[in-house]
Amino acid sequence: MDADLVRTVAKSPFLSLLSPADLRRLVGYGAVVRFNAGDVLFAAGDGADRFHVLLEGSVGLCAPEASDAANDSVVLDLLSPGDVAGDxxxxxxxxxxxxxxxxxxxxxxxxxxxxxxxxLDERFEVALALLAGASARLRGMIHEITELKLRCTTRRLANFLLGLAGERRDGRVRLPLPCGKNQLAERLGMQPESLSRAFAKLRPHGVMARADDVLVDDLGALRRFCRADLDS
Structure with missing residues (x-):
């Protein structure tokens, strides 16, 4: 078994509480699959015969009514490496x-x-560990809904960029975008023109959008900008 693959899967927030032995068994039930941009992992209505742990790339969860429109699907959520789809x-x-x-x-x-x-039938503690991971994901979804309801578009975008930065706290960074600008706008609950205006408003705060990535001059300054919104 590929030990590197087990270590990669162990970094998934959803699976991180599993024991090393359970992780190895889970990896043994799976197979690594590659997808080109635009490929469908599963479609709405398909029987759930597997779930996917994203190892690299970006996956969009799209509204069922848009499932046949490869370029125009409404993106409900964006998954990044470590996230799980279809569980x-x-x-x-x-x-x-x-x-x-x-x-x-x-x-x-x-x-x-x-x-x-x-x-899971054999090991109830595995189900409990997965339930804890699912609870953490639910808390994250509640936070995201709060962002969509209460934050202006500029701070919504700023917080999304901070999420892309992960554990990095300060300094200049390049953040690859996980999808196109139209799909990003859908994910953030705004129109594409609103996303363009939000990027423009972040430019004085050291944020520069390019075709496939975003340059942030100072992550610390961007974090202070977002905290000021909470304190106001």
């Missing part, structure tokens, strides 16, 4: 409620549902 349908043994589409060339670990669910 909720596997757990309830139902069908996928959204379409998952690769937005960039991507690589996933596709975990077969059958042996994975049998593993």
């Amino acid at each position: 909720e349908a596997v757990f309830d043994r139902g069908a996928h409620g959204v379409t998952a589409r690769a937005l960039l060339p991507s690589r996933t670990l596709a975990v077969a549902a059958g042996p994975f669910l049998e593993h």
